[in-house]
C-alpha cells in the first residue's frame with residue numbers, strides 16, 4: 045500500500061485527527077506499560093527496604109560490565125530508531141531502513157548478552173527454584189532479589205523481542221515505501237514503544253546492577 | 260458527511276535536528292558513565308540518590324527528545340506524567356506501610 | 368473523504384443477518400450487543416453459584432455442599448460476577464453502544480481493537496469456564512497468597528489466566544474510550560457539554576487503563592510463584608503476603624469505581640429525564656466523578672487494616688477513605704436537588720434510578736463504618752462486609768445497569784417493552800434485594816463470619832430471610848429476560864425519541880443507522896435541556 049493512497053478510516057474526519065487519535069492511544073498504552081512494569085519496581089522497592097544488605101550482596105553478584113554495555117546498546121538503539129523516524133519525515137527511505145536494521149541488530153545483541161548473563165548466573169547457582177546454591181543469612185533476601193531480577197528482566201526481554209520483530213516489520217514496510225513525509229504513524233508508534241522499553245531498562249540498570257558496588 | 264473542514268498538513272511535530280538527536284545520545288552515554296563511576300565511590304545513601312537521579316534525567320532526555328514530548332501535543336505530556344505519577348503513588352503509599360511497620364506484641 | 372452515494376442499510380441491525388456479519392463486525396453498536404449477550408450469560412451463571420450459596424445457608428449445618436464445594440461456589444460467584452459481569456457491564460455494553468452516539472461520532476476511535484476486546488473477554492470467559500469444569504478454584508476471588516501460590520490444590524492457574532486475559536479486554540476498552548472522547552467529539556460538543564454518562568465513561572476508562580495493568584502483573588506473579596515455587600509473597604521464604612495485598616487492592620479498590628462510576632453517570636441521565644429537569648450542579652457532578660476516580664486510587668489500604676499493615680499507614684488510608692465519601696455525597700445531594708420540584712414520572716427506568724440512589728446511599732454509609740479502623744477490626748470478614756459491597760454492587764451497579772437497559776432498549780432494539788411488567792420487576796427487585804441483604808448487616812453485627820458453609824443456630828432466622836429474599840431476587844432478575852425478549856418480536860415500534868428525551872442519541876433513528884448519523888450533528892447547548 046502506498047502512503048499517498050492510505051485511506052482515512054471512516055470514523056475520522058481527516059489524517060490529522062487520525063494521527064492525534066493514534067498517538068494518544070499509543071501513549072495511553074505506554075502508560076499501562078509503565079504501571080505493568082511498575083508493579084515489579086514497587087515490589088523491588090518494598091522488598092529492598094526489608095532486606096537492604098541482602099539486596100546489596102545479591103547485586104554484587106550481577107555482571108556490572110555486561111549490564112553497562114547492555115545499557116549503552118539500548119540507548120544507542122533508541123537514538124537509531126529516533127533518527128530513522130526523522131529520516132522518513134525528511135523523505136528518506138534507504139537510510140531510514142538501514143537505521144531500523146541497526147536498531148533491530150542492537151536489540152538482538154542485547155538479548156544475546158543477556159542470555160550470557162543468565163547462563164553465568166545459572167552456573168553460579170543464582171536462579172531460585174531452578175539452580176540456587178546460596179547459603180547463609182542473606183540467602184532468603186538474595187533469593188527475593190533474584191526472583192525480582194528474573195521477573196523484571198524476563199518481562200523486559202519479552203518486550204525487546206517484540207520490539208525487534210516490530211523493527212523488522214517496519215523496516216520491510218519502510219523499504220517498500222509504505223511511509224513518507226505525510227504518513228508514517230505506524231513507524232512513529234513503534235519507535236515510541238521501543239523508547240519506552242529503553243526507559244524501563246534505564247531504571248533496571250541502577251536498581252539491579254549498581255547496588256552496594258562501593259561496599 | 261463531515262462537518263469539519265479537512266485539515267491537511269504534514270502529520271506530527273517537526274523532527275528534532277540531527278544534532279540534537281546525537282547530542283542527546285552523547286549526553287545519555289556520559290550519564291551512563293557517571294552513574295557507573297559514582298556507584299563505585301563510597302557515598303553511603305547518596306549512591307542510591309545519585310543513581311536514581313541520573314536514571315530520572317536519562318529517562319527525561321529520552322522522553323523529551325527521542326519521544327518528542329517537548330514538541331508534540333501537550334496532552335501527551337500529561338498522559339506520560341500520569342503514568343509515572345500513579346506508579347509514584349503506588350510506591351509511596353506502599354512504603355508508608357513497610358517503613359512504619361512495628362511488631363505488634365500479643366497481649367498475653 | 369467523500370460521501371458514498373449507495374443505498375445505506377436502514378439500521379445497524381439490518382446491515383447483515385449472518386453470524387459472520389456479527390462476529391466480524393467493527394460497529395460499536397453490534398459489539399455492544401455482543402457484550403450484552405456475553406455478560407447476560409455470565410450474570411445468570413454467577414447467579415446460579417449465588418443460589419447454591421444461599422441454599423446451603425438455609426440451615427446451620429453444612430448439608431448441601433461440602434466445605435470445599437462451598438469455597439469453590441463462592442469463588443466462582445465472585446470471579447464471574449466481578450470480572451465477567453460487573454466490570455464490563457455498563458462500560459462495555461451501554462458504554463460501547465452509547466458513547467459514540469452521545470458525542471456525535473460515527474464509531475469509536477479504534478473499531479478493530481474494540482472487537483478484539485470482545486474476543487479477549489470471551490477467551491477469558493472460556494478459561495474461567497474450563498477452570499470450573501476441571502473442578503473449580505477455592506481461593507476466593509481475591510487469590511490471597513500464600514494460599515493461592517503454595518497451598519491450594521485447585522485450578523488456580525487456569526482461573527488466573529482467565530482473569531489476566533479479561534483484564535486486557537478492559538484495558539483496551541478503556542483506551543478506546545479515552546481516545547474516542549478526546550478526538551471524536553462532534554463540532555460544538557465541548558467538554559462541559561458532555562452528558563454525565565460520557566464523563567463517567569471517561570473517568571472509568573482512566574481507572575481501567577491505570578489500574579488493570581497492575582492486576583495483570585500481580586496475577587502473572589501468582590502464576591510464576593505457583594509454577595516455580597519461588598516466593599516474594601510467601602512468608603516461609605522471607606516474602607511478604609501483605610505485599611500481594613497491596614498490589615491486588617491497588618487494582619481492586621479502584622475496580623469498585625469501575626463498577627459504580629458508570630452507574631452514577633447512567634443514573635444522572637435517568638434522573639434528569641425522569642424529573643424533566645436540568646441536572647443540579649453539572650460542574651460539581653463532573654468534578655465529583657473525576658475526584659472519585661482519582662482519590663479512589665489512594666484508599667486501597669482500607670482492605671488491610673487487620674492484615675498486618677502498619678497502623679500508621681492504616682490511619683492514612685482510613686482518612687483518605689473518609690475523604691472519598693465527600694464527592695459521593697455531593698452526587699447524592701445533587702440528584703436529590705435535581706428531583707426537587709421536578710416533574711417526576713415513575714416509569715420503570717426512574718424506579719431503577721431511585722432504587723439506585725437509596726441503595727447506593729445505604730451501601731456508601733456502611734462503607735464509612737468499615738473505613739473507621741477501630742470498627743473495622745470488629746466487622747472485618749463478617750457478613751457486614753458482604754452486605755456493604757452487595758449494596759454498592761448489586762443494589763447500585765446492577766440496578767443502574769438494568770435501568771439503563773430499559774431506558775435505551777427502544778434505541779437499541781427499536782421496540783418498546785411492557786411498562787407494567789417493567790415496573791413490577793423493578794419493585795420486586797428492590798424488595799427482594801433488601802430482604803436478601805439487609806439481614807446480612809444484622810448477621811455481621813452479631814458476628815457471623817463470611818465464607819463458611821456452616822454457622823451457629825442462633826443466626827438461622829436472618830439467614831432464612833436472606834435466602835427467601837434471594838429467591839425473590841432471582842425471580843425478579845428473570846422477569847426482564849422474559850418480557851424484554853418478548854418485546855423483540857411483539858413490542859410496539861419505537862420512534863427516534865419515544866421518551867421525548869434530550870441527548871444526541873435520541874436525534875437519530877431507533878435503531879440507529881450503521882454510522883449513527885446521516886449528518887454529523889452540531890451541538891449548541893449543554894446536556895439535559897429539559898423544560899426546567
Ligand SMILES: [Cu+2]
Nearest residue numbers: 620667669670
Ligand atoms: Cu476498597
